[in-house]
Amino acid sequence: MSLHAHRGRDRGAARRGALRASSRALPLRACPRMAGARGAQVNGNGAPRFQEGILEALSNAPGVSGGEEAIRALLADCARERVDSMEVDPMGSLVARIEPAKSSRGAGRSRGGSRRGGGPHVMLCAHMDEVGLMVTAVEKEGRLKFRRVGGIDPRILPGQPFRIGPRAVHGVIGALPPHLVPRADRDKVTPADDLYLDIGASTREEAEERVSVGDYAVFDTTYEGWGTTRKGKAFDDRAGCAVLASLIQRRPPVPVTAVWSVQEEVGLRGAAAAARRVGPDLAIVLEGTASGESPGSPLEEQYPY
Template sequence: MLLKTLSELQGTSGAEKKVRDLLQEEITPYVDSLAVDKIGNLIAVKKGAKNSPKVLLTAHMDEVALMVTEITPDGFLKFRPVGGIDPRILVSKPVKVSGINGVIGSKAIHLQKTQERQQALKLDQLYIDIGANSKEEAERYIKLGDYAYFVTGFEALGQAFFKGKAFDDRVGCYVIVETLKKRFDNLNLVAAFTVQEEVGLRGSKVAAYHTQPDFALNIEGTISADMAHIEEEEWVTELGKGPALSIQDQTTLYNPLLIKQVVDLAKQNKIPLQFRRGTSGNNDAGKIHSSRTGIPTLSINVPCRYIHSPASMVRQDDIQNTIQLVEEILRAIPDHFIF
């Protein structure tokens, strides 16, 4: 299954090659041209009728991870996050560093003072243990700047859920791959699988400037907090309620007219749709919509529990409904969408 393979691949910001290579192999039969730009974005073109609108689909390939910044004299690896990771989730998590298995360690609770036990551990109190006895031994396998990735196998949970890592945003990449398998003679479709979203939306800025689309649709995995101990107004999105349409976030205020058109389209096609009820965070739309003279842009999000952590959860039907909604939007663009 493609989503399983995408989830289990290792590819953080600036190191997306394995993900890019797989995507290139998957979409080659369905597009007219492929290119990798200078920053590392994979750009695919699927031609439609001459003079038809040019639409940009985007999803980012990179995932959050850790970077080795120091090797201690006794062989432990100090690190810093690549992207936003809460240090409180890291203790005792298994990781893989340049093919070497390791575990994130800290001072055992039995050795902590009372005051230490009352405070969350900080990054500088954590380290990766790869079973080395000295700095020299660790340096045989690891060098500064190497990435450490969470070790999480993809699997189905219950009758409706998937568990895995990197659903932000490999789930968006999967949606675009499935979309490219369909024909869209009514528009010129450009798909950009972008790099370095987690560290500043960098790839999308380059892709949007280069491709100059008439309209852009960003597909993202976004936070879902529909859990018992969290008040409902803080859920942001809910699993099982369909794709979530962004209204506002930290870098984008989305066009109300475009939002209404998507809502109407979802109703007409009986596709469940929810709003992303939160303004924190951002995504590639933040750089796309302000490119050149401005690009009308929307963000369609797949709800995801435990985002930016070693293991996240999504619902199968949310993914399928996102694919259907994206298809309906693309088919409606020439005749029904007003930019």
């Protein structure tokens, strides 16, 4: 998605009431593939080295908007030994504070009059959530009806495999086969409301033993390396989350608040709430967008620019 496409998102999100914080304790389980993030590796220019293992773990984990718990747990485990404080805000975003290196500290006041040192207070933000589906009904034949969470193009849905709910039940999007569709409708995009998830169940009771109404579903895609290219789901914005998690492996020269936000795909909600709560002097958002390499892309969206 191009960056300017976000401008039309829900402007009323910031005026809505904050979600209640979960009563469940925040799990901080280590991920073996993220073990490399424990060392503060740096590039030749002194910048922290990107930790690809973090991206792989984040890409493979589920985290549809409103259900970012697994992503938050991975990031908290990666970050907690590198930050000075960490909390989960009322929206569910993970917020970590990192004071500057001692050599960079100095006297000063940030916006609002609070003491700080080493330059402006910077907020770095990347969103944890991804687009996906939510199960809305279980039909008597065992099929699952769903609604889209975030901006999923209905053209790509038929035939797509998904992992559903906390048990990662496998399912696939089904629709009428072409030879049963009227000829005049065969070239039309099937509305999402006419599609269903098939998990191989033949009755409602069988399906309900495996999934529940309200369960989220994520694309069943596994992270892979194809030469210098990486394939996976949710690079928007797990790539930004991994960059931010890599950056904090080294203490910054200025005060930094790292925010891994929730519910970006349904209205920029977590970032808007965090920005008001943190009150930084400036903010930098680490976001994914289209590669600009697809044939037919508008000139302003093409790469190289």
